[in-house]
Amino acid sequence: MSTTHAALHSRAEALRGHAAMLGFSAAVSGSFSLGSMVANDIAPAALTSVRFLLASILLALLVVLIPGQGRGRVRGFTRADFAAPWRYALLAALYGGYFVFMFEGLKTAQPLAAGAVFTLMPLMAAGFAWLLLRQRLTPSIASALVIGGFGAVWVIFQGDVQAMLRFEIGRGEGIYFIGCILHAVYAPMLKKLNRGESAMVTAAMITLFGFFIITAYGWRDIMATDWAALPVLVWVGLAYLVILATAFAASALQYAAQRLPSSKVMAYTYATPVWIILWEAALRHGIPGGVVLPGIALIVLALLSLLRAD
Numbered sequence: 001m002s003t004t005h006a007a008l009h010s011r012a013e014a015l016r017g018h019a020a021m022l023g024f025s026a027a028v029s030g031s032f033s034l035g036s037m038v039a040n041d042i043a044p045a046a047l048t049s050v051r052f053l054l055a056s057i058l059l060a061l062l063v064v065l066i067p068g069q070g071r072g073r074v075r076g077f078t079r080a081d082f083a084a085p086w087r088y089a090l091l092a093a094l095y096g097g098y099f100v101f102m103f104e105g106l107k108t109a110q111p112l113a114a115g116a117v118f119t120l121m122p123l124m125a126a127g128f129a130w131l132l133l134r135q136r137l138t139p140s141i142a143s144a145l146v147i148g149g150f151g152a153v154w155v156i157f158q159g160d161v162q163a164m165l166r167f168e169i170g171r172g173e174g175i176y177f178i179g180c181i182l183h184a185v186y187a188p189m190l191k192k193l194n195r196g197e198s199a200m201v202t203a204a205m206i207t208l209f210g211f212f213i214i215t216a217y218g219w220r221d222i223m224a225t226d227w228a229a230l231p232v233l234v235w236v237g238l239a240y241l242v243i244l245a246t247a248f249a250a251s252a253l254q255y256a257a258q259r260l261p262s263s264k265v266m267a268y269t270y271a272t273p274v275w276i277i278l279w280e281a282a283l284r285h286g287i288p289g290g291v292v293l294p295g296i297a298l299i300v301l302a303l304l305s306l307l308r309a310d
Contacts, residue, residue: 017259021268029275044103045218052211055246059204092209101179109172116155124184144305151298159291203250
């Protein structure tokens with residue numbers, strides 16, 4: 001392959017990675033609004049366990065039935081996909097733990113504030129990517145991450161400078177922040193532990209292992225849940241979480257992680273507050289006051305800066 005063709009191929013792969021992450025951010029954002037609506041109707045471990053079980057079944061069917069979803073773009077699983085299963089267990093613990101903390105936090109946190117906490121992950125992911133993969137940031141990317149971080153903090157504290165100085169953060173946002181740390185480690189670990197598995201295969205294996213881990217952790221909550229009496233909205237939210245926020249998002253993240261640096265993969269979390277505002281408006285939950293707009297503007301500026309830096 002000539003140098004020109006190689007450069008064009010590399011650019012095309014990067015653009016596909018960006019497209020995957022744009023879809024990821026749109027899909028994940030809906031889970032904040034829907035999650036806050038059902039978080040007090042079902043225990044986080046129970047919801048996450050069933051979510052992972054259904055998502056793993058859906059992803060496995062896609063790997064088996066659709067050509068090009070397996071290793072080497074062939075159909076189905078191979079023996080090599082099951083090598084070193086501890087990798088999937090570790091990734092599942094990080095991924096599943098993130099969701100448990102997320103829904104526990106959404107019991108009290110507002111969707112937009114939680115989304116702003118989510119946008120702090122690129123900074124954390126960049127740090128973990130350096131520790132695990134020795135990926136270094138360019139000055140332009142580093143400055144964009146800092147700008148986005150300032151925007152996120154502004155939204156989290158609703159523009160209250162005194163609250164920022166006192167670091168008055170809500171309990172729900174604090175709980176969710178712990179989950180975000182797990183997710184920030186998860187992103188570079190996806191690349192570090194991959195041994196040639198496709199995005200769909202990896203996502204199927206992670207959600208399957210996640211089901212077993214979360215079930216072992218939260219079996220009391222699962223057994224205590226009156227599944228037949230759950231509101232319809234919980235099942236609607238679960239369907240969304242399984243199809244879009246888990247199956248699609250997990251495979252999109254894995255796909256992008258093989259084509260973009262970890263800092264840029266997680267940079268798409270900066271689009272989350274914008275998507276959440278649109279979701280909240282569509283669900284008629286109202287729109288945020290003008291005090292958060294400077295923070296939103298900084299977040300959008302950070303995303304655009306990262307896109308231009310590519």
